[in-house]
Amino acid sequence: MPPTPHVLVVDDDRAVRTSLRVNLRKAGYEVHLATSANKALEMLGDVPVDLILTDVAMPGMTGLELLAAVKEKHRDVRVVVMTGYGSVEDAVGAMKSGADDYIIKPVSRDELLVIVEKALAERALLAELRALRVKVQEQYGFENLIGCTPAMVEVYELIETVADTSALVLIQGPTGTGKELISQAIHYRSPRSDKPFVRVNCAALPDGLLESELFGHEKGAFTGAIRQHRGKFEQAHGGTLMLDEIGEIPATTQVKLLRVLESGEFTRVGGSSVTKVDTRVIAATNRDLRAEVDAGNFREDLYYRLNVFSIAVPKLADRKDDIPLLVEHFLKRFAERHGRNPELSADQKLLERLLGYHWPGNVRELQHVIERAVILSRGDTLQGVKLPEAPQGKEPAAEVLPEGMTLQAALLEYERRVLIEALKAAGGVQAQAARDLGISRSNLNYRIGRLDIRVKDIHYE
Numbered sequence: 001m002p003p004t005p006h007v008l009v010v011d012d013d014r015a016v017r018t019s020l021r022v023n024l025r026k027a028g029y030e031v032h033l034a035t036s037a038n039k040a041l042e043m044l045g046d047v048p049v050d051l052i053l054t055d056v057a058m059p060g061m062t063g064l065e066l067l068a069a070v071k072e073k074h075r076d077v078r079v080v081v082m083t084g085y086g087s088v089e090d091a092v093g094a095m096k097s098g099a100d101d102y103i104i105k106p107v108s109r110d111e112l113l114v115i116v117e118k119a120l121a122e123r124a125l126l127a128e129l130r131a132l133r134v135k136v137q138e139q140y141g142f143e144n145l146i147g148c149t150p151a152m153v154e155v156y157e158l159i160e161t162v163a164d165t166s167a168l169v170l171i172q173g174p175t176g177t178g179k180e181l182i183s184q185a186i187h188y189r190s191p192r193s194d195k196p197f198v199r200v201n202c203a204a205l206p207d208g209l210l211e212s213e214l215f216g217h218e219k220g221a222f223t224g225a226i227r228q229h230r231g232k233f234e235q236a237h238g239g240t241l242m243l244d245e246i247g248e249i250p251a252t253t254q255v256k257l258l259r260v261l262e263s264g265e266f267t268r269v270g271g272s273s274v275t276k277v278d279t280r281v282i283a284a285t286n287r288d289l290r291a292e293v294d295a296g297n298f299r300e301d302l303y304y305r306l307n308v309f310s311i312a313v314p315k316l317a318d319r320k321d322d323i324p325l326l327v328e329h330f331l332k333r334f335a336e337r338h339g340r341n342p343e344l345s346a347d348q349k350l351l352e353r354l355l356g357y358h359w360p361g362n363v364r365e366l367q368h369v370i371e372r373a374v375i376l377s378r379g380d381t382l383q384g385v386k387l388p389e390a391p392q393g394k395e396p397a398a399e400v401l402p403e404g405m406t407l408q409a410a411l412l413e414y415e416r417r418v419l420i421e422a423l424k425a426a427g428g429v430q431a432q433a434a435r436d437l438g439i440s441r442s443n444l445n446y447r448i449g450r451l452d453i454r455v456k457d458i459h460y461e
């Protein structure tokens with residue numbers, strides 16, 4: 001049962017007070033009465049009030065002044081003003097000053113109850129929204145980024161430093177290192193936190209579609225554009241837009257992106273008028289953008305524009321001291337989620353194995369390994385942790401998913417071996433390797449970045 005709502009009636013007319021009290025009580029509300037606005041303000045400190053019904057014209061402080069005071073000091077309290085037929089303009093003024101609704105007196109019982117119920121429902125909704133925001137903040141604040149090695153602490157410091165500005169941020173790091181979490185942490189710690197956080201995966205869409213996804217399009221801009229569409233830049237207005245996999249963005253879109261980053265202005269696809277937005281951009285990539293510029297795949301001017309404030313996230317193998325902490329974090333999270341023993345722990349032997357592995361899929365892979373083991377666990381011991389072998393030369397790929405390995409980890413391993421073999425066979429010439437593999441050069445490049453394949457991996461037997 002939800003608690004009974006408290007309604008405070010403020011009116012200098014005794015007959016009005018009495019009639020409202022009777023009707024509201026019958027409907028199940030707790031009713032308080034005040035004969036003046038001043039008295040009402042005093043009572044707000046003493047009794048829990050959800051909704052105020054106030055007359056406007058009263059001796060002393062008016063209902064509109066009461067409204068202003070309540071909006072300032074008791075933001076959660078709803079206010080409905082009551083006026084007579086002769087002074088409807090008061091009701092208009094009150095609505096403009098933030099009243100939640102108005103009543104023209106005399107009011108029928110049914111109408112009264114509808115208005116009261118509506119005002120209270122909105123209040124409940126607002127409270128829920130606020131609670132939800134707190135939850136979202138907890139989830140995406142720092143608290144969810146685990147790690148205390150100097151490398152991670154540096155990342156936290158950078159997040160902290162840049163969050164309260166609207167500066168562009170470039171986040172670079174291999175797959176699964178938390179680039180998305182970091183973007184969210186920046187957004188939710190910024191003054192934009194109550195505005196939208198919107199993410200676009202630039203690698204997921206072909207050229208034309210990406211442009212319309214980002215900037216929107218006008219009706220009829222191309223076949224299939226049956227109505228006007230607001231792009232992500234507009235959807236994120238006032239908030240933050242995360243351009244994920246920025247390294248995959250095609251050349252034509254790079255030009256348009258540069259313009260919006262410089263001026264905040266763009267035109268929708270097929271449109272002619274200029275749209276201006278206030279959208280903070282965070283770009284992320286698992287490629288080395290500098291190298292992409294040198295290879296002629298990424299515009300240099302765009303690179304400089306993006307690279308004002310950059311955060312480099314280290315791969316997990318370079319901060320192995322964080323592994324025990326991450327393991328503990330994931331154990332707790334997944335034991336709770338899957339209804340397993342909350343005392344689950346990893347013994348020393350297991351930790352050593354985890355520390356010895358090279359983690360090509362980084363934190364994401366570790367997370368999958370732990371989740372699977374938690375599900376398989378019985379009692380308080382962790383079971384089913386099997387790690388893939390480190391890639392070895394020309395060993396043929398396994399045809400069956402190795403026991404204890406997640407599909408994703410297996411695929412990443414397999415892909416890594418295939419790419420390394422192809423690159424070796426092509427003498428390190430990427431264009432040749434891409435042709436042999438039947439994929440585009442940029443696709444190959446993307447995969448090399450994602451798997452963090454280095455020159456030493458190719459020439460090292």
Ligand SMILES: Nc1ncnc2c1ncn2[C@@H]1O[C@H](COP(=O)(O)OP(=O)(O)OP(=O)(O)O)[C@@H](O)[C@H]1O
Pocket residue numbers: 144145146147173174175176177178179180181182285286363364367
């Ligand atoms: N430092 C961390 N602490 C806790 N969880 C993390 C951390 N880093 C990554 N994760 C988890 O690992 C998974 C992958 O993280 P995220 O999606 O942010 O990676 P990414 O860098 O964007 O990877 P990709 O380049 O493949 O998109 C997520 O489930 C995230 O919660």
Ligand SMILES: [Mg+2]
Pocket residue numbers: 179180244
């Ligand atoms: Mg990502």
